[in-house]
Amino acid sequence: MSEQTLTCIGCPMGCRLRVTLEDGQVTAVDGAACGRGAVYARQECVCPTRHISTLARVRGRREPLSVKTAQPIPKAMIFACVEEIHRTCVTPPVKIGDVIVENVCGTGVDVVATMEIEAAE
Template identity: 45%
Template sequence: MKKEIICTVCPRGCHIDVIGEGETVTSVEGYGCKRGLEYASQEFTHPVRILTTTVKIAGIPGDLLTVRSAAPLPKEKLFDCMEVIRKVEVSAPVKRYDVIVENICETGIDMVATKSIL
């Protein structure tokens, strides 16, 4: 299987061609640096993303608290994580980096607040 990946590690945006099957990468071409090689290999075998979104704040209609994953989440779990997050409502006070959802979708990764609300 061949997959073209646009590298996002640096501003160059290299177009990298990765060839492989499943968890095995057999060829990587078009990368401009070692970080691009590592990124393309990981993106082919196990793509991950930082999830940034919002949750409701109790007692303040229409106001939202921004949250993000403390580490990259497996791409295939993002929609499952959003199903959990959309049901979450927090109460003030919340401090920046407070854990809002612990171990989301059993990934071992927490969702944390990105700002404080008093």
């Protein structure tokens, strides 16, 4: 049995959570003022995930394209996913929400544009 202490980011309260783990499974969560704390603690201790926001190159332009993952990806995959995104070169026009990279690094998560770029004239 082991314990971890986390600060919950599920709501603005920032509760201090004490998580008890047995054989890699969460058996108890103490300190959560709302239901989101227990959900956050279980996710963070078993399989932590994060959203990525970064930049992709745009063909024929100096300014990069702002992109993000459509859903969170496993925390262990962050650097590999960022590398794949940075190798991508996008051709304008691009609209907000356009898929820039499908299934980034085999995670099942798409990378989407968060800004628009007009076609070159």
